[in-house]
Each structure stands twice: as structure tokens, then as C-alpha cells.
Amino acid sequence: MRRFDCSNEEQREAGLREAAAAVKDGRLVVLPTDTVYGVGGDAFDPAAVNRVLAAKGRGRNMPSPVLVGGPEQVDDLAEELPAQARELMSLFWPGGLTLIVRHRPSITLDVGDTGGTVGIRMPDHPVALDLLRRTGPMAVSSANLTGRPSPQDCDAAQGMLGDSVAVYLDGGATAAAVPSSIVDLTCAEPVLLRAGAITLEELRRIVPTLRER
Numbered sequence: 001m002r003r004f005d006c007s008n009e010e011q012r013e014a015g016l017r018e019a020a021a022a023v024k025d026g027r028l029v030v031l032p033t034d035t036v037y038g039v040g041g042d043a044f045d046p047a048a049v050n051r052v053l054a055a056k057g058r059g060r061n062m063p064s065p066v067l068v069g070g071p072e073q074v075d076d077l078a079e080e081l082p083a084q085a086r087e088l089m090s091l092f093w094p095g096g097l098t099l100i101v102r103h104r105p106s107i108t109l110d111v112g113d114t115g116g117t118v119g120i121r122m123p124d125h126p127v128a129l130d131l132l133r134r135t136g137p138m139a140v141s142s143a144n145l146t147g148r149p150s151p152q153d154c155d156a157a158q159g160m161l162g163d164s165v166a167v168y169l170d171g172g173a174t175a176a177a178v179p180s181s182i183v184d185l186t187c188a189e190p191v192l193l194r195a196g197a198i199t200l201e202e203l204r205r206i207v208p209t210l211r212e213r
Helices: 009-024 046-056 071-076 085-092 128-133 154-164 200-204
Strands: 002-005 029-031 038-042 095-100 117-121 138-142 166-172 181-184 191-194
Touching: 002 009, 002 038, 009 029, 009 038, 009 128, 009 166, 029 154, 038 046, 046 095, 046 138, 071 085, 085 095, 128 138, 154 166
Parallel strands: 002 166, 029 166, 095 181
Antiparallel strands: 029 038, 038 138, 095 117, 181 191
16 A cells, blocks of 8 residues: 655656556555545446445445546446536536436446446546546545545545555545535436535526436
8 A cells, every 4th residue: 555645746646657557457546536535446347346345345236436537538438428418517527516327338337236327527636637537437436434424635534444445645635525416317307316516506507407306
């Protein structure tokens, strides 16, 4: 297990290199996001995703969302992305919005019991985005043990996950513990599954038919 201080340019670059290599090898990385710290692995490696769930003590009934480094990575994941999804991405990404869409049946993607769907988000954090642009999509969940508070700093994440993680990227304290809003676009009518960083009113400007669960 190694930890890198991303406020130091040399350590940041070394940490990003080592973290990208760890993801390629199927190991886990802790990274800062714009909400809380996350723990993640290669989204296309089912064994790595299982390690994420195991590190948290979490079951497959609570699937891991997938983080991307840019909208262009979404096309590698999603099948027939709805026009409303692209509008939401254009307005609210990077940021606190997770979109649930159908994933391509042709790809190896197993992030839990999802019924063929995937939750995708582009985080608004420079360290996370730099890593994701090197690795491609990552299955990332909050870096806490299930039932414990989501960590807003690297110390808290490391204290809970310890040696189950290969690389810790310390980006300082996160701005807020407000979770992302989750919009399910796989239904006949879009559904707000969780209110969070983006309000219902803001989302309805783009998706007027959006209803609450």
C-alpha cells in the first residue's frame, strides 16, 4: 500500500502513474472526488469490482457506480444514450449528477445486480479526472466500510480500508459530503432516485417530466 500527497506536483504525477498501473493490474485505488473520497477499480474487470465491494463489506445488491473522465467515455458504456442524457451531461458534468442508463450488452461490465443498467458520473475533481483519463471508466464507491460515514479526507478512508487498497491519492479535504443526485433514464418516464447536489427544480429545466420516486 502506498499513499501520495497530490498537493506536491512530483508526488501527484508519481501517484497517478502508480494508481493507473494498479487499476490495470486489477487492484484498488482511493481517490478524491467533488463529494467524498471513493474506492475504485477497473469497471471492465469483474474481479476488481468484487474487490471494491469486498473492501467495503457491501453486497451485490448495492451496485457500484462508474466514474468517467469525460462524456466521450460514456459511449464505451451506454447503449442508445437518450437525448435527455446528453443534455444533462452538457449542463451538469463534471459535477454531482449520476445518470442510470442501459449498458452495452457486448461489454464485460458487472458492477453488481443492476439488470443491465449502469450509473455513470463525471466527478468535478482534477485528481479524479486525471486518473480516469489514464485508466478509462472505473467502478467507484464511497471509500468507507458499509454503515460508516463516507470519508471527506484520505486519513478517514485509509483508516477504514487499510491494506485492501493498493494506492491512496491524497487530494486534501473534499468540499462537501453532499451525494450526487441520481436520475434513472431507463424508465418510460425519468425518475429521480436520490436528491443530492443537483435539485429537482434544476433537473426539471432539462427533463420536465422527471418525477420523484
